[in-house]
Structure formats: C-alpha cells, structure tokens
Amino acid sequence: DTAVSQTPKYLVTQMGNDKSIKCEQNLGHDTMYWYKQDSKKFLKIMFSYNNKELIINETVPNRFSPKSPDKAHLNLHINSLELGDSAVYFCASSQGGRSQETQYFGPGTRLLVL
Amino acid sequence: GDSVTQMEGPVTLSEEAFLTINCTYTATGYPSLFWYVQYPGEGLQLLLKATKADDKGSNKGFEATYRKETTSFHLEKGSVQVSDSAVYFCALAKYSGAGSYQLTFGKGTKLSVIP
Numbered sequence: 001d002t003a004v005s006q007t008p009k010y011l012v013t014q015m016g017n018d019k020s021i022k023c024e025q026n027l028g029h030d031t032m033y034w035y036k037q038d039s040k041k042f043l044k045i046m047f048s049y050n051n052k053e054l055i056i057n058e059t060v061p062n063r064f065s066p067k068s069p070d071k072a073h074l075n076l077h078i079n080s081l082e083l084g085d086s087a088v089y090f091c092a093s094s095q096g097g098r099s100q101e102t103q104y105f106g107p108g109t110r111l112l113v114l
Numbered sequence: 115g116d117s118v119t120q121m122e123g124p125v126t127l128s129e130e131a132f133l134t135i136n137c138t139y140t141a142t143g144y145p146s147l148f149w150y151v152q153y154p155g156e157g158l159q160l161l162l163k164a165t166k167a168d169d170k171g172s173n174k175g176f177e178a179t180y181r182k183e184t185t186s187f188h189l190e191k192g193s194v195q196v197s198d199s200a201v202y203f204c205a206l207a208k209y210s211g212a213g214s215y216q217l218t219f220g221k222g223t224k225l226s227v228i229p
Contacts, residue, residue: 030213031214033214041221042222043158056214101209
C-alpha cells in the first residue's frame with residue numbers, strides 16, 4: 001500500500017502550458033504539503049494545508065495554486081509554465097497537531113518545461 | 115530565519131568505513147530535528163529524528179544526537195554499505211500553527227560507498 005502517492009511521476013511540457021499534479025495520502029493524516037526540489041537538490045516548502053485549510057503559503061508565484069478537495073488530497077495547479085519551474089515536486093503529509101511533526105513524502109513528480 | 119547547514123559533498127567512502135555527516139542549525143525555540151535519505155530516483159524517506167535536547171535518534175545503524183549546546187545533529191554510522199549510497203538531508207521542523215509544521219532543509223550531502 002502506497003502511503004503518499006503522486007501522479008504523474010514525469011511531466012514534460014512546453015512553456016506557457018497549464019498543468020496539474022495530484023497527490024493522495026491514505027495515512028489518515030490531516031496536514032499535507034508541497035515542496036519543490038531544484039536542480040541542486042535543494043528542498044523548499046511551498047504550501048501546507050490542514051484539513052482543507054491553507055496554512056503555509058511561502059513566497060511562490062501566484063501561477064501556482066494548490067487545491068485540497070478533501071483532507072486526503074492536495075493538488076497543485078501551475079499556470080503559464082516557465083523554464084524555471086522545472087524541478088521535482090514532492091507532496092508530503094503529517095498527522096497534524098502538536099508533536100506530530102514527522103512528514104511522510106511521496107515519490108515526487110519530475111517536471112520538465114521546454 | 116531558521117537555517118540548516120550540512121557538510122558539502124560528495125562524500126566517497128569504502129565499504130565498512132565510518133561515516134559522519136555534520137549538521138548544524140540556527141533556530142529560535144526548540145525545533146525537532148530530522149535526517150531524511152533520498153535514494154536515486156526516489157522520494158525522501160525518514161531516517162531518524164529527535165525532538166528534544168540530548169535525544170538520540172537511531173535507525174538502520176545510523177545515529178544522531180540532538181546537541182542544544184552546539185546546535186548540532188551530526189549523522190554517524192559505524193560501518194557503511196554500498197546500499198547506503200544516497201543523498202542525506204538534515205532538517206528542522208517548526209510549528210506553523212493549525213497542526214502544520216514547516217521543514218527547513220540543509221542542502222543535502224551525497225554519499226557514495228564503493229566496494
């Protein structure tokens with residue numbers, strides 16, 4: 001059983017297109033996150049949601065819009081893709097609540113913008 | 115703001131060698147500390163964690179001790195194997211409210227173990 005899953009695993013697209021990445025967790029967690037890993041492997045948080053409510057919204061272009069239809073899903077929609085958006089995007093989840101800080105990561109979505 | 119500094123890689127070791135990857139942090143308050151591992155082409159896996167000063171996290175022969183006085187969380191393993199080849203990330207977690215924690219990562223250290 002996959003705990004945190006993401007689709008697609010690979011995404012190759014042209015500049016200017018709009019694309020979505022989906023994330024699902026079956027751990028029963030309340031909090032979900034999106035991270036971006038750049039070409040140098042540096043990881044940075046983008047967003048977090050707790051029970052469908054946006055909690056963390058780091059300095060991310062507004063072309064990126066997360067959507068959480070329910071607490072088991074957190075999708076990332078990207079408008080007008082740019083070359084600099086090429087990266088690996090990781091979804092993660094945690095139980096939510098004080099002292100429940102351990103985050104479990106999905107396998108990543110490798111996005112290449114041409 | 116919070117930050118994590120870990121030793122630059124890559125690190126190349128022979129099988130059965132001793133491993134140390136240094137990690138220091140800057141943060142207000144008392145964050146929890148983590149080591150995550152990323153195998154080639156895969157996502158991040160939690161390796162170990164420590165939630166308060168002097169706690170020791172351990173897993174699969176790896177250990178790290180939360181040292182508040184030196185703000186450090188160095189990763190060690192007594193005898194590495196080829197299968198330990200991966201990128202290792204040190205991270206700290208701070209509470210952001212409403213059940214959400216923000217992880218701040220170091221830049222990662224690539225370990226290659228040769229037979």
